[in-house]
Amino acid sequence: MLKIYNTLTQKKESFEPIHPGVVNMYVCGPTVYNYIHIGNARSVVAFDTIRRYLEYGGYKVNYVSNFTDVDDKMINEAKKEGITVPQLADKFIAAFKEDTKALNVEPATKNPRATENIPEIIDFVNELIDKGYAYVVDGNVYYRARKFDTYGLLAHESIDDLEAGASEHVNDEETSQKEDPIDFALWKTQKGDEIAWDSPWGKGRPGWHIECSVMSTKYLGDTIDIHGGGIDLEFPHHENERAQSQAKTGKQFVNYWMHNGFVTVGEDNEKMSKSLGNFVMVHDLVKTTDPQVIRFLMSTTQYRRPISYNATSLETAAANLKKIQTAYNNLTYRLKDADDYNDPKVDQEIRQIQADFQDAMDDDFNAQNGIAKVYELAKLGNVYAERPVVFRDTVKLILQRLTTLAGIFGVSLKAEKLDDHRIEELIQERIQARKDHDFEKSDQIREALKAQGIILEDTAQGTRFRRES
Structure with a gap:
């Protein structure tokens, strides 16, 4: 059982969706003022992998992920570029979709x-005001955090220990207006000519936290199965979402809170972030690195x-991915001379590996143990492909299971077709590997080519190739 x-509870719990066979899942999306970096992509890939495993398990997944398309960063960046906030949002939403498609x-x-x-959003805030959970000051609306009895439960801190101003969206001017430093903004009054909407409290725009509460409850219901995001969103963003949502509905907001870990860089394993300047944009990386390798790593x-x-x-991710692709190539090649029927003993081994894979992934989506089974x-598959006689149905079964299980990690396996120029490139790579005494790589190249019917012949005049008929 998954x-x-x-x-919230800091323990593993058996997964029981609200509606049998259906998972309602909300994952916090990006603030679209720039390209996403690898750290941002970690969350996108992690929850896409989780979604794929849930779908593999037979669930219909209603997966909602938002775009924050108005906030201080967006207003500042739009001014810098000399365009409107909506134009900036359109630009980077398109870029986000392009980059995540590549992954x-x-x-x-x-x-x-x-x-x-x-x-x-305005209706939601109005209801919080009516219930006494929010108050208005000079066109700004703030949430009374102390009125929510369990505020701090998700962060596992008492409200007195939580520091005011933990969100990057809070400033000194806001703090001076609040009844309590820990209160947070639901609606922000317009400054100058910045983008704004009419509201009962004057022109303004929504605060950061209210957006996700409104969109998750609107599209998935008052209580959802899974809410995900990076560990940095646990507080204040998710804590504030939980407080305002449950204050409005009187119901539990989320049954399972899930948070992914950071991407770290450097010898000190420093968190990757734009603020630290140590980031790598996905938009740039996919131009020089196989996107499948990036995806596989994450x-x-x-x-x-x-x-x-x-x-x-x-490099490690690329090598491991190549092992899977090579096995796929080897098996695909053997289909052409496979005998009819199947091998029951090997079929049973395949099914046992799949069962072990599911046991691994059912343990809080343990990807390391899961991919070990792949x-x-x-x-x-490689060992079977080396047999003098193989059976077509068994070869197909391995290929099908390999494709399905690798697909959960976002890997798309397909038979490779190489032209003569690419074969010569691989031969040169193999020659260099042999010079470097990297015989494992040399053998991998030979086997990968053999899987596609390319036979290498080492002669006194050099290495040449021929295609098997």
Whole structure:
């Protein structure tokens, strides 16, 4: 049975969706003022992998992920570029979709934008005011955090220990207006000629936290199964979402809170972020690095663990991905001379590996243990492909299971077709590998070519190739 680590309870819990066979899942999306970096992409890939496993398990997943398309950063960046906030949002929403498509991320069921939900945000805030959970000061609306009895429960801190101003969206001017430093903004009054909407409290725009409460409850209901995001969103963003949502509805907001770990860089494993200036944009990286390798690196690490991003981790991911692809190639090649029927003993081994894979992933989506089973299946496929006689149905079964399980990690396996120029490139890579005494790489290249019917012949005059008929 699937178990999920719930950040709220700090323990693994058996997963029981509200509606049998259906999972309602909300994942916080980006503030679209720039391209996403690898750290941002970690959350997108982690929850896409989780979604894929849930779908593999037979669930229909209603997956909603928002775009924050108005806030201080967006207003400042739009001014800097000399365009409007909506134009800036359109530009980087398109870039986000392009970059995540390259990483083989499935499109969300719904990608709502904050600015598309202004009437609903105003109604939500009005109801909080009516219930005494919010108050108005000079056109700003703030939430009374201390009125919500369990404020701080998700962060596992008492309200007195939580520091005011933890959100980057809070400033000294706001703090001076608040009844309590820990209160947070639901609606912000317009400054100068910045983008704004009419409201009962004057022209203004929504605060950051209210957007997700409105969009998640609007599209998925008052109580949702899973709410996900980066660990940095646990407080204040998710804590504030929980407080304002439950204050309005009187119901539990989320049954399972899930948070992914950071991407770290450098010897000190420093968190990757724009503010620290140590980031790598996905938009740039996919131009020089195979997007499948980037995806594989991020999806095969258990979502709660940090990922160390460096050249070595990318090289390791590329090598491991190649092992799976080589097995796929080897098996695909053997289909042409396979005998009819199947091998029951090998079929049973395949099913056992798949069962072990599911046991691993059912343990809070343990991707490391899960992908280890995919490697085991690939090894089985390679060994089977070397047999003098193979059976077509068994070869197809391995290929089908390999494709399905690798697909959960966002890997798309397909038979490679190489032209003569690419074959010569690989031969040169193999020659260099032999010079470097990297015989493992040399053998991998030979086997990868053999899987596609390319036979290498080492002669006194050099290495040449021929295609098997």
